[in-house]
Amino acid sequence: xxxxxxxxxxxxxxxxxxxxxxxxxxxxxxxxxxxxxxxxxxxxxxxxxxxxxxxxxxxxxxxxxxxxxxxxxxxxxxxxxxxxxxxxxxxxxxxxxxxxxxxxxxxxxxxxxxxxxxxxxxxxxxxxxxxxxxxxxxxxxxxxxxxxxxxxxxxxxxxxxxxxxxxxxxxxxxxxxxxxxxxxxxxxxxxxxxxxxxxxxxxxxxxxxxxxxxxxxxxxxxxxxxxxxxxxxxxxxxxxxxxxxxxxxxxxxxxxxxxxxxxxxxxxxxxxxxxxxxxxxxxxxxxxxxxxxxxxxxxxxxxxxxxxxxxxxxxxxxxxxxxxxxxxxxxxxxxxxx
Amino acid sequence: xxxxxxxxxxxxxxxxxxxxxxxxxxxxxxxxxxxxxxxxxxxxxxxxxxxxxxxxxxxxxxxxxxxxxxxxxxxxxxxxxxxxxxxxxxxxxx
Numbered sequence: 001x002x003x004x005x006x007x008x009x010x011x012x013x014x015x016x017x018x019x020x021x022x023x024x025x026x027x028x029x030x031x032x033x034x035x036x037x038x039x040x041x042x043x044x045x046x047x048x049x050x051x052x053x054x055x056x057x058x059x060x061x062x063x064x065x066x067x068x069x070x071x072x073x074x075x076x077x078x079x080x081x082x083x084x085x086x087x088x089x090x091x092x093x094x095x096x097x098x099x100x101x102x103x104x105x106x107x108x109x110x111x112x113x114x115x116x117x118x119x120x121x122x123x124x125x126x127x128x129x130x131x132x133x134x135x136x137x138x139x140x141x142x143x144x145x146x147x148x149x150x151x152x153x154x155x156x157x158x159x160x161x162x163x164x165x166x167x168x169x170x171x172x173x174x175x176x177x178x179x180x181x182x183x184x185x186x187x188x189x190x191x192x193x194x195x196x197x198x199x200x201x202x203x204x205x206x207x208x209x210x211x212x213x214x215x216x217x218x219x220x221x222x223x224x225x226x227x228x229x230x231x232x233x234x235x236x237x238x239x240x241x242x243x244x245x246x247x248x249x250x251x252x253x254x255x256x257x258x259x260x261x262x263x264x265x266x267x268x269x270x271x272x273x274x275x276x277x278x279x280x281x282x283x284x285x286x287x288x289x290x291x292x293x294x295x296x297x298x299x300x301x302x303x304x305x306x307x308x309x310x311x312x313x314x315x316x317x318x319x320x321x322x323x324x325x326x327x328x329x330x331x332x333x334x335x336x337x338x
Numbered sequence: 339x340x341x342x343x344x345x346x347x348x349x350x351x352x353x354x355x356x357x358x359x360x361x362x363x364x365x366x367x368x369x370x371x372x373x374x375x376x377x378x379x380x381x382x383x384x385x386x387x388x389x390x391x392x393x394x395x396x397x398x399x400x401x402x403x404x405x406x407x408x409x410x411x412x413x414x415x416x417x418x419x420x421x422x423x424x425x426x427x428x429x430x431x432x
Contacts, residue, residue: 045402047399047401047402048402049402097382098382101379101382104364104379105362105379108362108363108364109362111345111363116342117342118342177361181383319367322367322371323343323367325367326367326368326370326371329368330368
């Protein structure tokens with residue numbers, strides 16, 4: 001039995017026919033042991049027993065998360081060639097490379113649940129898997145790239161910090177690594193905006209315009225309101241989720257509004273500090289727009305998937321060349337040994 | 339599955355004096371390219387100074403369902419621990 005089990009169903013059936021010895025399985029007892037482990041804040045590891053629902057939920061969530069990292073490279077990557085200075089270009093390249101890295105850490109962790117990366121990528125390209133709706137908005141100017149760092153990566157950090165203590169070991173470990181790197185993303189974005197706010201009136205207007213367009217969509221990154229969230233309570237019990245969508249959204253608003261004020265952008269009038277709760281009230285979000293974007297109604301949705309398909313196709317000759325070279329090396333090694 | 343390259347598990351030694359520690363995996367056409375991909379993916383911020391890659395299919399792992407049979411017996415051999423032995427205080431420690 002391997003660490004990451006990517007055998008096909010046929011291969012597994014074949015091994016079962018050969019009679020791999022296994023202790024008698026009592027699903028109820030295993031399930032009780034599984035939940036007891038989670039209740040005790042211990043981790044579930046790849047080869048442990050886990051209910052099908054837990055495995056499926058994790059594969060869906062982790063692959064959506066990985067897809068978001070990969071698709072997330074697109075709205076920023078298209079600005080690498082147009083970054084205003086060499087310094088900003090180097091920073092942006094490093095950030096975009098990190099996003100690719102985060103996608104790969106997450107695919108690697110998802111594969112420990114027995115679904116191959118190739119299958120997950122196929123689901124993305126076939127439109128069967130989702131990714132974060134935020135990446136279906138266009139980046140129309142340089143300040144959007146900076147605002148993504150501040151708001152989108154800021155929201156991602158708020159979401160991801162609790163995931164470092166998620167019950168599934170490989171996911172939690174991947175998140176620790178991702179969170180360390182996200183902090184750079186958020187800070188470079190905010191710092192770049194601070195710089196723009198020291199500039200001309202036109203630059204300041206760009207920052208304000210960008211904030212106005214990205215603020216509400218970034219709040220929607222936390223998902224539907226608790227009253228309307230399909231998977232929440234079971235995921236809380238499994239400790240895949242530790243805080244509700246609305247709790248995390250509030251945490252993000254409370255951290256972000258003072259940053260917006262420091263930056264000097266005007267926040268929407270509807271946002272006011274509630275003296276009683278000591279939190280910022282922000283009213284209702286436009287969930288119709290959110291649902292339209294989830295269903296692929298965003299301006300960029302089809303461009304994003306087309307870009308991923310093109311990347312896969314354009315890379316074919318590189319993979320073919322690597323395979324051919326590896327084969328040649330192996331023949332040479334065998335010949336040398338003889 | 340047919341087209342995807344083999345999976346390699348990646349281990350990093352963060353500094354001399356430490357041992358290698360598992361960090362994740364990469365897909366690669368052979369071990370040499372696995373090493374290069376692992377370097378790009380897992381050491382972008384000076385995380386290590388030595389890398390190992392091992393084909394996942396070559397790793398045999400213990401089955402968690404046999405955990406008690408494998409690791410249980412150690413629990414009742416308390417005489418293997420120094421605290422099992424009562425020595426007068428005046429004898430002192432080594």
